[in-house]
Structures are given as C-alpha cells and as structure tokens.
Amino acid sequence: MRETTLRDVAELAGVSPRTVSNVVNGYAKVTDATREKVERAIAQLGYRPNVLARNLANGRSGQIVVVVPYLDTPYFAELLQAIIPAAREAGYNVLVDQTDGDPAHESSLVGRGARGLLFDGMIFSPLGLSQDDLSVRDPALPLVVLGERTSDGTFDHVGIDDVAASTEAVGHLIEIGRRRIAAIGDQPYPTGEAAQLRTRGFRAAHAAAGLPVDESLIIGTARFNRIDGATAMAALLDRADPPDAVFCYSDLVASGAIHTLLAHGLRVPEDVAIIGYDDIEDGRYGRPTISTISPDKGAIARIAVERLVLRMGSSTPVPGVELRAAHRLIPRQSTIGF
Amino acid sequence: MRETTLRDVAELAGVSPRTVSNVVNGYAKVTDATREKVERAIAQLGYRPNVLARNLANGRSGQIVVVVPYLDTPYFAELLQAIIPAAREAGYNVLVDQTDGDPAHESSLVGRGARGLLFDGMIFSPLGLSQDDLSVRDPALPLVVLGERTSDGTFDHVGIDDVAASTEAVGHLIEIGRRRIAAIGDQPYPTGEAAQLRTRGFRAAHAAAGLPVDESLIIGTARFNRIDGATAMAALLDRADPPDAVFCYSDLVASGAIHTLLAHGLRVPEDVAIIGYDDIEDGRYGRPTISTISPDKGAIARIAVERLVLRMGSSTPVPGVELRAAHRLIPRQSTIGF
DNA sequence: GTGAAAGCGCTAACAC
DNA sequence: GTGTTAGCGCTTTCAC
Numbered sequence: 212m213r214e215t216t217l218r219d220v221a222e223l224a225g226v227s228p229r230t231v232s233n234v235v236n237g238y239a240k241v242t243d244a245t246r247e248k249v250e251r252a253i254a255q256l257g258y259r260p261n262v263l264a265r266n267l268a269n270g271r272s273g274q275i276v277v278v279v280p281y282l283d284t285p286y287f288a289e290l291l292q293a294i295i296p297a298a299r300e301a302g303y304n305v306l307v308d309q310t311d312g313d314p315a316h317e318s319s320l321v322g323r324g325a326r327g328l329l330f331d332g333m334i335f336s337p338l339g340l341s342q343d344d345l346s347v348r349d350p351a352l353p354l355v356v357l358g359e360r361t362s363d364g365t366f367d368h369v370g371i372d373d374v375a376a377s378t379e380a381v382g383h384l385i386e387i388g389r390r391r392i393a394a395i396g397d398q399p400y401p402t403g404e405a406a407q408l409r410t411r412g413f414r415a416a417h418a419a420a421g422l423p424v425d426e427s428l429i430i431g432t433a434r435f436n437r438i439d440g441a442t443a444m445a446a447l448l449d450r451a452d453p454p455d456a457v458f459c460y461s462d463l464v465a466s467g468a469i470h471t472l473l474a475h476g477l478r479v480p481e482d483v484a485i486i487g488y489d490d491i492e493d494g495r496y497g498r499p500t501i502s503t504i505s506p507d508k509g510a511i512a513r514i515a516v517e518r519l520v521l522r523m524g525s526s527t528p529v530p531g532v533e534l535r536a537a538h539r540l541i542p543r544q545s546t547i548g549f
Numbered sequence: 550m551r552e553t554t555l556r557d558v559a560e561l562a563g564v565s566p567r568t569v570s571n572v573v574n575g576y577a578k579v580t581d582a583t584r585e586k587v588e589r590a591i592a593q594l595g596y597r598p599n600v601l602a603r604n605l606a607n608g609r610s611g612q613i614v615v616v617v618p619y620l621d622t623p624y625f626a627e628l629l630q631a632i633i634p635a636a637r638e639a640g641y642n643v644l645v646d647q648t649d650g651d652p653a654h655e656s657s658l659v660g661r662g663a664r665g666l667l668f669d670g671m672i673f674s675p676l677g678l679s680q681d682d683l684s685v686r687d688p689a690l691p692l693v694v695l696g697e698r699t700s701d702g703t704f705d706h707v708g709i710d711d712v713a714a715s716t717e718a719v720g721h722l723i724e725i726g727r728r729r730i731a732a733i734g735d736q737p738y739p740t741g742e743a744a745q746l747r748t749r750g751f752r753a754a755h756a757a758a759g760l761p762v763d764e765s766l767i768i769g770t771a772r773f774n775r776i777d778g779a780t781a782m783a784a785l786l787d788r789a790d791p792p793d794a795v796f797c798y799s800d801l802v803a804s805g806a807i808h809t810l811l812a813h814g815l816r817v818p819e820d821v822a823i824i825g826y827d828d829i830e831d832g833r834y835g836r837p838t839i840s841t842i843s844p845d846k847g848a849i850a851r852i853a854v855e856r857l858v859l860r861m862g863s864s865t866p867v868p869g870v871e872l873r874a875a876h877r878l879i880p881r882q883s884t885i886g887f
Numbered sequence: 888g889t890g891a892a893a894g895c896g897c898t899a900a901c902a903c
Numbered sequence: 904g905t906g907t908t909a910g911c912g913c914t915t916t917c918a919c
Binding site for chain 2: 895896897898899
C-alpha cells in the first residue's frame with residue numbers, strides 16, 4: 212500500500228498541492244476555511260510529509276554531525292549530551308561519528324564537502340588532526356571546531372582558555388603548599404596542541420610563583436586515559452624524588468594516577484595532591500573526589516550550535532571567530548582533603 | 550556556482566546519465582572503456598553524488614537511529630560506541646537520540662512511522678516505556694529493542710539473560726560467605742522491568758542456597774545512578790543490622806554505594822562486599838575495582854545491527870525473535886579483596 | 888489566497 | 904552495454 216502523499220491530500224481537500232504545502236509548513240496566508248479543509252484531509256488520510264523528498268527540494272538535510280574521537284570517554288559523552296538538545300531546539304537532528312582519533316578518518320570527514328553527505332554542518336572535536344590537516348577541508352562545509360585549536364578564519368572555534376585554566380590548576384597546587392609538582396599528559400608533537408597548552412599553563416604558574424620547573428617531572432602520554440595516568444604515576448613513584456602533587460591533563464588521567472598512588476599505599480592528598488581537568492561526573496564520586504578544572508559544557512554546546520546554525524543559514528562566507536566558554540577551578544578532596 | 554550533477558558528468562563523458570549511475574554504483578556491466586571515460590569525467594568535474602536525491606529515489610535514507618535514555622551513562626556510551634562501527638560496516642549512518650527516560654518522548658519516537666523520519670530503522674533502549682507502550686508503535690518501523698523486554702513478536706529483542714546473570718552475581722556473594730545480602734535498584738512498577746528481573750535473580754540465588762530473603766534489604770531506587778547507590782547505601786547503614794554484601798543493579802550504583810561505605814570508614818569487601826552490573830570501564834579502575842556482571846556489548850551491538858539490517862531489507866514482516874548475548878561474572882576487589 | 892508547472896538530482900523500468 | 908524517460912514527493916516561481 213502506497214503511503215499517502217501531499218498530492219492525495221490536495222485531491223481530497225479539493226485544493227492544489229501548493230496550498231497543502233503552505234498549510235503543512237505554516238507558510239503564507241491561507242484562509243481559515245481552506246486550512247481547515249486541508250487539515251481535515253491530512254488527519255483523515257494520516258498524511259505525513261516525506262522528509263526525504265523535502266530534503267531534496269530544499270537542498271538541505273536538517274541534520275548536523277557531531278564528530279568526536281571516542282564516545283565512551285565521559286567528557287565527550289557529556290558534551291554530546293549537551294549538544295543534542297541544543298541542536299534539536301534549533302531544528303536539527305544529530306548524527307554522531309567517532310573517529311577513534313584516526314587522522315585518516317578525521318581528514319576524510321572534514322575533506323568531504325557538505326553536499327556529498329547528509330548533514331548541513333559539522334561540530335568537530337579533533338584529536339589526531341593538526342592545524343594543517345584541518346585547513347585542507349572543504350571550505351563549503353559549515354564547521355565549528357571544539358577543543359584546543361585556533362581558527363584560521365574559515366571556521367569557528369569554541370573552547371575554554373586552556374592556558375589560563377591550567378595556570379589556575381597548578382596555581383592551586385602551589386597555593387596549598389606543594390613545591391614538587393609533576394604534569395601528566397604532555398604531547399610535544401603537532402597533534403598534541405591540547406596537551407601543549409596545558410603544559411604552557413603549568414610553566415606559567417611556576418613562573419608566576421617564582422618556582423623552577425623540573426623538566427623531568429613533565430610526563431608524556433599517548434592519550435588521556437586512566438591507564439595512561441596509572442602508568443605515568445607508577446613511573447613517577449619509581450624515582451628517588453617523587454612529586455608531592457600532580458597536574459593531570461584529564462580527570463581520567465587523574466583517576467588512573469590516584470589508583471596507582473592508593474595501590475602503593477600512599478595517601479591522597481596528604482602524600483601527593485592530584486588535580487584533573489574536565490570535571491567529568493566520575494570525579495565527583497570516587498574516593499577521593501577529584502579536584503578539577505570544570506569547563507562550562509552547556510555553554511560550549513550552546514555556543515557551538517548557535518554558531519553552526521548561523522553558518523548554515525548564511526549564503527556568504529561567515530568569518531571564523533574564536534569563542535571562549537567559561538571554566539572554573541573546583542577544589543575537591545584530592546587536593547584539599549576531606 | 551552550481552554543484553556538478555550526474556548529468557554534467559554524462560555530458561562531458563559523452564554517455565547517458567544511466568551509464569554514469571551504473572559506474573557510480575557499480576551496477577550492471579559497463580565496458581572498461583566507458584567506465585574509464587566516465588571516471589575521468591567524474592575526477593575532472595569533482596563530481597560527488599547528491600545523497601539527498603539518491604535517498605528520495607531509493608526511498609531510504611541509509612540511516613538508523615539509536616535511541617538511549619542517557620548518553621552520559623557509561624553503559625549506553627559504551628554500547629553506542631560498539632553500535633556505530635557495526636552500523637557503518639553495514640552501510641548505515643547512525644543518528645543518536647536521547648530521551649532522558651521521558652515516556653512521552655519515547656512513545657513519540659516509536660509511534661512515528663519510518664517514513665515520516667529520516668531513518669530506516671531503530672535500535673531502541675527504552676527506560677520509561679512499559680511493554681504496553683511499546684506495542685502502540687508504528688508497525689512499519691523496523692525495530693530492535695535492547696535491554697530487558699520481551700518481544701511481542703513484531704520486533705526483535707536483544708539482551709543478556711538478566712535473571713541468570715543476577716542469580717550468578719548473588720550466588721557469588723553467597724559463595725564468598727555472605728549471608729545478609731541487600732539489593733539496591735529494585736523498581737516494582739510497570740516501567741521497571743529491568744530491575745524486576747534482577748530482583749528475581751536475587752531471590753533465585755537465595756532459594757538455590759536455601760537462604761531466606763530479607764525483604765527489607767531490597768531497596769528501590771528511581772534510577773541506576775551513583776547518587777541513588779550512595780543514598781540507598783546510607784539508608785542501609787542507618788539500620789541496626791546492616792548487610793554484609795550488596796548486589797547493585799548497575800556499576801554506577803555500586804560505585805555510589807562504595808563511596809558511602811568508605812566515607813563511613815567501612816572496608817570493602819571486608820565489612821561489606823559489593824557487586825555491580827554492566828562492567829563499565831570505571832569499575833575497572835576505582836579503588837576497589839568493582840566485581841560485576843559483564844554483558845558482551847560487542848555481541849549485543851553486532852546482533853542488533855544484523856537483525857535490524859535484515860528487517861529493513863525485507864519487504865514482508867519479519868517475525869520478532871528473542872536474542873541472547875553472552876555475559877560473564879567478573880570477580881574483582883570489591884568482593885574478593887586485594 | 889490559490890493553482891499550474893517546473894524543477895531538486897538521482898534511480899530504474901523499458902527499449903534498442 | 905547504453906540511451907530515453909518517467910518518476911521519487913516535495914517546494915516554489917510565476918500567474919491569476
């Protein structure tokens with residue numbers, strides 16, 4: 212049995228397809244009389260507009276895609292959770308893609324144009340891509356980038372001020388009296404921009420306090436996972452002169468580090484204070500709860516969607532801007548105790 | 550500047566649109582000579598097929614939607630992470646929807662027909678919906694339901710054997726010598742089927758061991774979150790006769806319960822043993838690590854996608870079946886110590 | 888305010 | 904093997 216079409220409705224109501232379309236979309240003015248006729252016919256036939264046809268006629272899909280490296284990373288899950296309602300409110304459905312941080316996958320996504328796909332715009336949280344990779348993308352694709360990038364002027368970038376946030380985090384450790392502070396998560400290579408900004412903050416806080424930086428206390432990790440934190444912390448504890456505090460580049464890293472410390476019979480924060488980054492829900496319930504930098508995820512989501520909608524709606528190129536969401540330092544048990 | 554169309558390619562290559570379509574889709578036989586001509590034209594023009602037009606012509610969108618209650622719940626995030634690659638492999642993109650467990654939102658999703666939307670099928674993990682609500686859905690929508698439901702024969706259901714798994718979990722607590730076992734997470738109302746199956750397993754394990762069930766040790770919670778676990782555990786500790794073990798209906802609940810125990814100065818598992826459910830990544834890194842029931846999420850994802858693809862591809866109604874993925878008990882520190 | 892008709896760009900009978 | 908052509912179901916310019 213064929214689905215009923217707009218044409219069927221028009222016939223039953225004794226009007227033209229044009230009028231039905233007007234009624235359905237709330238366009239133009241339609242007499243109350245005809246509107247009612249049409250609506251009755253729609254109800255009677257159980258008519259539902261065919262989105263596929265509408266998409267073709269409109270040349271847009273009403274969908275945006277959100278691309279994240281990993282979905283099971285709490286930070287991205289929480290971010291996505293915030294983006295979806297924001298997008299829905301703006302009338303867009305959300306497609307989700309995960310890249311596993313694979314640069315090839317990431318470039319193929321940004322490289323392809325909007326038209327080739329079924330989304331009108333993209334919110335992209337890159338991991339494996341360096342700034343250069345990003346600029347080879349299809350310029351016709353409305354794009355908002357999250358995280359630690361800098362806009363080259365052709366897309367928008369939404370993030371918090373990582374250097375400032377990191378400086379605050381390390382400043383907090385200094386304030387509570389720690390002097391041998393380690394950092395876990397550095398990534399001194401092109402795709403590690405996020406990490407490098409945090410490292411910069413680490414140095415800035417030391418400089419501000421007149422403290423020297425022990426370079427050997429800056430530990431690199433391939434990713435920002437628990438296991439990376441656990442491993443790096445173990446390496447730090449193996450040293451003759453372990454640190455009395457650690458700035459971890461994510462809450463997961465912090466969680467892993469704490470795990471190692473407790474397993475070694477050390478106390479947090481008495482022996483080693485720990486501060487993380489991201490404010491994921493986990494950090495609020497572990498033992499100890501994890502001090503952290505909390506980015507305003509709701510704001511990030513709102514701003515990202517808002518800018519993307521603006522880009523998708525504009526026929527002329529929109530200049531890319533840098534947008535900053537708020538962040539704040541949340542001291543918890545892992546630095547200030549119980 | 551207009552995007553190049555299939556027609557443009559045909560013109561440049563000196564062939565008909567039909568032939569270009571054949572080349573693009575790998576259909577039918579095309580002479581190597583013409584294929585090459587066409588491919589050269591495609592490359593030269595930078596042609597990309599318009600998915601929107603293709604969708605309309607095909608009458609399908611090539612998308613499936615995955616509906617979960619909450620995205621920031623690790624279990625669902627991990628499940629989604631497994632579903633996305635499985636779907637992509639089958640040639641489908643994944644739309645994501647979260648319902649916040651809102652029954653109205655959930656029914657509106659299942660109630661609307663496939664054609665009204667831009668997905669060809671749905672993988673649905675309901676929370677607020679009872680069995681009855683589910684059966685009012687549009688029968689034309691290919692549907693696979695996850696979690697603890699029973700198929701009414703018009704959709705497939707994929708899940709693990711919850712009663713068996715719960716019985717094993719509680720059996721494990723009994724095996725390690727616990728006798729006063731509590732359960733946190735019961736939901737004795739229509740939408741709480743998941744919880745009720747776990748409670749049934751709780752009873753079954755007691756029965757199998759010849760132990761009586763203390764009904765007052767079965768604690769209900771509105772959701773399966775950390776805060777619910779923390780609160781319920783606190784209530785249990787307020788009693789004159791607290792339990793020596795707790796079966797938590799999710800790892801998050803377990804995590805919350807452990808938090809409360811540690812905060813009260815109790816030891817896990819020495820004073821109270823804890824077992825959870827879901828095997829989320831968190832549970833493998835906390836302190837103590839959480840014993841749990843581990844559902845084979847990869848298998849669930851694979852089976853769900855496979856069945857959905859089968860449904861979407863069939864013109865005649867496919868009888869709904871019950872499909873079971875494997876699960877296994879994973880003892881960790883929270884029951885067997887360090 | 889409403890109708891007629893021309894697309895949107897692709898697919899797939901149907902011929903040759 | 905390839906060309907011709909008629910849709911897929913909607914939107915929308917243009918008249919009236």
